[in-house]
Amino acid sequence: MRTETLDRSRGGMWPWLGQRVTAVVIIVTIMVHLVLTHFVAIGELSFDNIGERLASTAVLVNDLLLLVAVVYHALNGIRMVALDWGLTGSGLRRGFDAVLWIAGIVAVAYGTWALWVWVS
Amino acid sequence: MSAKERETANVGSGLWKGIGMWAWILFRISGLVLAVYLFVHIWVISQGRVSGAETLDDFFAFFDKPFLVFLDSVLVAAVLYHALNGVRILLMDVGIGIHRHKAVFWVCMLVAALAVWGFAYKAIPLIF
Numbered sequence: 001m002r003t004e005t006l007d008r009s010r011g012g013m014w015p016w017l018g019q020r021v022t023a024v025v026i027i028v029t030i031m032v033h034l035v036l037t038h039f040v041a042i043g044e045l046s047f048d049n050i051g052e053r054l055a056s057t058a059v060l061v062n063d064l065l066l067l068v069a070v071v072y073h074a075l076n077g078i079r080m081v082a083l084d085w086g087l088t089g090s091g092l093r094r095g096f097d098a099v100l101w102i103a104g105i106v107a108v109a110y111g112t113w114a115l116w117v118w119v120s
Numbered sequence: 121m122s123a124k125e126r127e128t129a130n131v132g133s134g135l136w137k138g139i140g141m142w143a144w145i146l147f148r149i150s151g152l153v154l155a156v157y158l159f160v161h162i163w164v165i166s167q168g169r170v171s172g173a174e175t176l177d178d179f180f181a182f183f184d185k186p187f188l189v190f191l192d193s194v195l196v197a198a199v200l201y202h203a204l205n206g207v208r209i210l211l212m213d214v215g216i217g218i219h220r221h222k223a224v225f226w227v228c229m230l231v232a233a234l235a236v237w238g239f240a241y242k243a244i245p246l247i248f
Binding site for chain 2 (some may be wrong): 026
């Protein structure tokens with residue numbers, strides 16, 4: 001591994017690993033999600049149709065895993081773009097990281113809350 | 121060769137040209153588009169809880185247009201391109217295909233194209 005790739009100013013080791021771990025989780029869960037919504041149920045999407053799918057615990061767990069992994073992956077990807085485009089200085093980087101963490105936690109909490117209309 | 125020389129040598133004659141460059145540019149563009157879509161998607165689906173079933177069904181009725189179904193297929197294509205180019209990157213990370221990255225790229229694109237065709241097959245009757 002090239003050390004410059006893992007240097008903190010270029011991203012750091014944990015975000016690098018996190019991006020790859022979430023990539024593998026997303027590939028599996030997004031295929032389930034896409035096949036069910038964009039293939040099996042294409043043209044039939046509705047509030048009730050979503051409810052029928054989420055009544056299955058396996059589908060619910062799949063979608064929740066996908067939500068967590070894809071929000072991390074998207075925001076970490078935006079962070080990589082920002083670093084490439086010249087977000088320099090450890091203070092600025094830490095501030096941006098904090099904003100992304102808050103945005104990610106809010107997005108996952110909001111998404112889970114929204115899905116619960118079909119669970120409870 | 122120093123680290124600095126090695127890095128600039130890479131940029132000049134190795135990675136930053138040809139198919140690898142276009143794969144990277146498209147990877148980044150698709151990633152940014154999907155990141156934006158993700159948050160719009162969370163917001164739209166959350167309307168089922170925020171405003172109720174009728175509002176969400178109104179959204180689905182609005183999306184039920186040939187052009188928007190076509191855009192949905194473009195979205196699926198963006199996901200599959202990003203996923204399969206990502207598989208190529210993961211393979212390179214574990215040391216597979218570094219010296220044959222063009223061949224691995226085209227195999228990945230073939231898999232992506234077949235999958236997109238599978239989804240488009242179901243979407244085409246709703247587009248035309």
